[in-house]
Amino acid sequence: MSETVVELKGVSKWYPGAEDRKVLEGIDLEVCAGQRFAVVGPSGCGKSTLLNLLGTLDLPSEGEVIFGGQNLQGASEKDMAALRSEEIGFIFQLHHLLPQCSALENVLVPTLALANRPDESEVMERAERLLKRMGLGDQMESRPSQLSGGERQRVAVVRALINQPRLILADEPTGALDEDNATKLMDLLIELNEEESVALVLVTHDLEMAGRLGDVKELREGKLGE
Ligand SMILES: Nc1ncnc2c1ncn2[C@@H]1O[C@H](COP(=O)(O)OP(=O)(O)OP(=O)(O)O)[C@@H](O)[C@H]1O
Numbered sequence: 001m002s003e004t005v006v007e008l009k010g011v012s013k014w015y016p017g018a019e020d021r022k023v024l025e026g027i028d029l030e031v032c033a034g035q036r037f038a039v040v041g042p043s044g045c046g047k048s049t050l051l052n053l054l055g056t057l058d059l060p061s062e063g064e065v066i067f068g069g070q071n072l073q074g075a076s077e078k079d080m081a082a083l084r085s086e087e088i089g090f091i092f093q094l095h096h097l098l099p100q101c102s103a104l105e106n107v108l109v110p111t112l113a114l115a116n117r118p119d120e121s122e123v124m125e126r127a128e129r130l131l132k133r134m135g136l137g138d139q140m141e142s143r144p145s146q147l148s149g150g151e152r153q154r155v156a157v158v159r160a161l162i163n164q165p166r167l168i169l170a171d172e173p174t175g176a177l178d179e180d181n182a183t184k185l186m187d188l189l190i191e192l193n194e195e196e197s198v199a200l201v202l203v204t205h206d207l208e209m210a211g212r213l214g215d216v217k218e219l220r221e222g223k224l225g226e
């Protein structure tokens with residue numbers, strides 16, 4: 001059995017002012033090292049809410065989130081921020097790259113948040129290696145405005161990977177890409193999942209993309225089914 005990365009136990013979520021509407025209801029979910037699955041469901045069904053809970057960006061209204069064996073109930077915001085920067089890579093629909101920084105500099109940003117910063121040359125080597133692997137070897141010094149949408153999203157993927165996370169959370173990462181670039185990005189995420197045994201949770205409304213992960217869970221009326 002692989003080691004558990006994050007686990008939800010009886011998790012429900014509702015938002016302030018809408019207490020009568022449970023976005024998530026009694027969810028049990030275990031994400032293990034090297035595992036991958038997609039979460040699908042209609043707009044507003046709670047996919048991003050679920051991802052935010054797995055990524056410790058939000059806390060449940062009810063139930064427990066256990067990350068790396070640590071129960072987050074009562075964890076300080078500082079502890080959760082440290083955990084996020086060390087263990088989790090986020091990829092969103094829009095990449096949020098810093099416009100004034102080069103591709104390489106953007107990739108290095110998450111390393112600045114680490115309490116124990118790794119050796120500078122080691123980080124630089126990893127950043128350059130990953131960028132090359134994504135076909136961005138010639139564009140490391142380019143700013144986001146000089147890159148195509150697909151290239152920017154690949155920079156965002158490298159940025160999510162730079163700290164060697166145990167979990168990648170991707171929320172509609174191909175939403176802003178054409179089909180060709182979307183396929184390439186999916187290939188890449190699957191490769192990384194297989195090679196670095198990083199767990200991958202992908203939210204998408206594209207059933208074909210979802211199907212590529214081999215395991216598709218549907219979020220419906222607050223509950224997660226196969
Ligand atoms: N911060 C918030 N405050 C209040 N309500 C929220 C908040 N975030 C989400 N919601 C509500 O919770 C429900 C689920 O939202 P969520 O963003 O998780 O859906 P989603 O499945 O990701 O949708 P989409 O596919 O459109 O991204 C929606 O009805 C939304 O309006």
Ligand SMILES: [Mg+2]
Nearest residue numbers: 047048049171
């Ligand atoms: Mg969403």
